[in-house]
Amino acid sequence: MQRRHLLLAGLGSLAGLALVGPSRLVLAQACAAAPTEPNIEGPFYRPGAPFRSRLVGEMASAPLVISGRVTDAACRPLRGTTIELWQADEHGEYDLDGDRYRGIVRCDANGIFRVETIVPGRYLNGGAYRPAHLHAKVHANGRPVLTTQLYFPGDPQNDSDPWFRPSLLLASGPSPCCYVPNQPHRMTFQFVV
Numbered sequence: 001m002q003r004r005h006l007l008l009a010g011l012g013s014l015a016g017l018a019l020v021g022p023s024r025l026v027l028a029q030a031c032a033a034a035p036t037e038p039n040i041e042g043p044f045y046r047p048g049a050p051f052r053s054r055l056v057g058e059m060a061s062a063p064l065v066i067s068g069r070v071t072d073a074a075c076r077p078l079r080g081t082t083i084e085l086w087q088a089d090e091h092g093e094y095d096l097d098g099d100r101y102r103g104i105v106r107c108d109a110n111g112i113f114r115v116e117t118i119v120p121g122r123y124l125n126g127g128a129y130r131p132a133h134l135h136a137k138v139h140a141n142g143r144p145v146l147t148t149q150l151y152f153p154g155d156p157q158n159d160s161d162p163w164f165r166p167s168l169l170l171a172s173g174p175s176p177c178c179y180v181p182n183q184p185h186r187m188t189f190q191f192v193v
């Protein structure tokens with residue numbers, strides 16, 4: 001391969017490469033441009049959850065830390081965003097009387113959030129188990145509320161669930177691989193609204 005072709009191949013492999021004007025190259029910030037898909041609210045939403053970044057008081061059996069960002073389609077952080085989260089407990093039960101495993105998380109000025117919870121249990125819906133999931137409502141200033149759900153890669157119920165969407169899979173965080181007792185699963189997700 002000629003030297004010029006090698007140079008072009010190398011440039012083309014850079015993520016987010018964009019041409020601006022006839023002679024200027026600008027590296028754009030990597031961005032998940034597609035808006036996050038909405039998903040059903042389900043029957044267990046309760047408004048008025050407390051503001052907190054930990055959805056349960058005591059350390060539970062399958063701790064989970066989810067971190068990520070909320071941005072617009074151009075990767076600009078949406079400061080002032082809040083995320084309502086609600087989920088089943090480890091037995092697949094929702095707290096219908098209180099706020100166990102419910103909470104509202106605030107994003108910082110860079111749109112970054114972090115929440116501590118547990119891996120939710122699966123529950124029967126009709127004759128089939130739903131895959132493990134969390135429910136979310138993303139409130140970004142001046143934008144329609146995004147109601148969606150987050151799913152776990154590798155859950156055997158994903159493929160048979162009518163509401164599962166691959167785009168809503170959590171990604172493994174800095175410590176991928178296997179569950180280690182007393183060490184939290186670390187997952188990430190970027191909301192685009």
Ligand SMILES: [Fe+2]
Nearest residue numbers: 042044133135
């Ligand atoms: Fe649910």
